[in-house]
Amino acid sequence: MSAITVQIPTALRSQADGQESLQIEGDSVRQVLSNVCQQYPDLGKRLFKSDNEINRFINLYLNDEDIRFLDQLDTQVKPGDELAIVPAIAGG
């Protein structure tokens, strides 16, 4: 098992020690996020509605593809993949 890159949006960086991205291990999106939650519990609380459900205002893109249209949380990941957490931008 090796690490993939998880991109943290500006809005959530304070819950990830200010980091723009994290290197996290896992075989699936679910496992990667579970490891994120362990290392950064506050960030986890912002992402998940319940143990198995991501908040509907959070979008997750694996290599720029929405995971909802792949295998959702069960989408497999491989080393070097990039998982971006993308909230909607409301300002203007």
Next chain:
Amino acid sequence: MDNDNPHSLDRYHRQMLLPGFGEQGQKRLAASTALIIGCGALGTVAANMLARAGVGHLIIVDRDFIELTNLQRQVLFDERDVADSLPKAEAARRKIAQINSQVRVTPVIEDVNHTNIERLAATGEYGRADIIVDGLDNFETRFLANEVAVKHGIPYVYGGAVGTVGMSYAILPHTEHGDSPWEKAGRATPCLRCIFEQAPPPGMNPTCDTAGVLGPLVSIVANYEVVEALKILLGHYDAVNPALLSIDTWANTTRRLKVARAYEVGECTCCKKRSFEWIEGRYSAGTTTLCGRDAVQLSATGENRLNFEQIADRLRAHGEVKLNNFMLRAQITDVNEPFELTLFNDGRAIIKGTKQPARARGIYAKYIGA
């Protein structure tokens, strides 16, 4: 150069040289109507460029008035507009008249909500817009704009910006009968709700209040919206970007998020099930905290026009009152806290000095009467 002929296309020479424009394209733009919802950072940039490009009719809707802190990024306004306390839509009309007199601007000083959005976009005195351009600062109104776009088959270009990050995305909606020109061309795209099922809750994301906003960023995002709008107005649906663009101007990243499958795979309430919950007012709120300001807006209370003189007389006991044809502004000290109350003649109010809807409602009730 033929500057006297009001229909002369001379000024568009450099644009008409571009592939896909030409004289025919330019005439098509001149015959087009764009509805710009919100005339702040994104809206001023979009209105400016659409006017210069020669889009014949711009309907500019904004509920707000100009403040000094707007000038850092809201390109159509200047210090004189601040001094004159002009509503944004009206100031935009005056500025665009100087930029391109061939363009007709209809300023609308209203809060866009479920009671008026269909009239503004499709069914009212302005007719049916050819495109809706997003100059908004909140997701409630964006979901409304998105529903109107889907319900009435009007393309809608979304843009959003906060801090140093922005997004834009063009929606060529799936229509009821599937017979729009972009559907015939096989170019319909998922709607905004296919992509963002839910608006982020208050406090989830930074706002312009907490994070600020970079002037050039909003110009980038709004100009991207305008590029897509021009492609759509010219009928070049094949050139429209099917991806959601996400830019961080400080981290130097640009993403093209692939969203095209969202319609097929998803179960969108709006464009797939054709249920228009926002237009029906199921989620409407009476108050809105305004982005970038320590202020709350209260929706219009009814159809009746307010009597400003009478209200001004009552409020003068509490502090300075100014009024013009568009608005009344009063400085009020309530429980030792200073507030600025701005009242529009449709009953809508902006209470500055608080972010708490309840506090704002309280002040309105106390000094204006709910």
